Amino acid sequence: MPLIEIALLFLAGFASGAINAVAGGGTFVSFGALVLLGVPPISANATSSVAQLPGYFTSTLPYLKDIRTMWRGLLVLAAISVVGSLLGALLLLWLDNEQFSAAVPWLLLGATGLFAAGPWLKPKPRHQDEARQGRGLAGPLMQFVTSIYGGFFGAGMGIMMLATLGLTQSGDYHRLNATKNVLANVIAVVAIVVFVSGGVVSWPGAIAMIPGVALGGYAGVWIAKRVPQVAVRVFVISVGLFLAAYYFAKG
Incomplete structure (x- = not known):
């Protein structure tokens, strides 16, 4: 891989890690960079998933204390996420x-629309007696659909999961976000195992991106204090629309 491509993928990884830390939606950048450099779309999707995995892990660390108190309740959703992501x-x-x-x-287009609607899809706090439906079929069924989407494509998965968890689970935003982060790890790991086994990962691209993603995730905290989230969201939406237009024109 030429040095210029390595540098571009590193920068794309940095941007995607920072965007995920600030507002979410960084997958648009990592997937788009790989596609524009000529990586076939299936391989680009798989490679982007591998590159983003460190960010999923690090985003879970701040919630370890919460996760220790709720892990039993996560088992069913995690098991369903394994099956859905595999499919x-x-x-x-x-x-x-x-x-x-x-x-x-x-x-x-669907993921961009979901991302654009993100501020209106933030879950509201729910009391235990308001979320009994989460113990029935609604919660597992919604998580199953979300995990299939996450294993297949993944862009916008976090926003989709927060919205569905907010409808079916109890707890405040941080508890729901902790649940989402754990399940996102499960979905990503299962999908990556399948992609690696299928031989569709572009390892040079992934290796070029991973350090950038890690650094971008760390820098995202600094960026979040100085760059309005509206500006980041507009940038991500623009990237999503540009890529959609690119594929429509290409098709």
């Missing part, structure tokens, strides 16, 4: 690049 990742590998390319612009 989504296998579905991706079942498609060829031409079929996936046809679906990508629609997936990007």
Whole structure:
């Protein structure tokens, strides 16, 4: 891989890590950079998933104290996430690049719309007696659908999960975010195992991006204090729309 491409992927990883730390949506940047450098879309999706994994792990660390008190309640959702992510990742590998390319612009438009609506989808605190439906079929079913999407594509998965958890689970925003982060790790790890086994990961691209993602996630804290989230959100939405238009034009 040429040095200029390594540098561009490192910068894309840095930007995606920082954006995820500030507002979410960094996958648009990492996936887009790989695609624009000529990586086939299925491989770009898989490689982006691998590159983002360190960020999923580090975003869970601040919630370890909360997770220790709620891990039993996470087991069912985690098990469902394993099955859903496995199905989504296998579905991706079942498609060829031409079929996936046809679906990508629609997936990007949907994920961009979901990201744009993110501020209105933030979950409201729910009391235990208000969330009994979460103990029924609604919570597991919604998580199953979200995990299939996460294993298949992943962009916007965190926002989707926060919205569905807010409808079916009890607790304040931080408890729901802790739950989301744990389940995102589960979904990502399962999908990555499938992608690695399927031989679709571009390891040079992943290796170039991972240090940038790690540094970007750390720098995101500094950026969050100085850059308005509105500006970051506009940038991410612009990237999503640009990529969707690129794939529509390419198709």
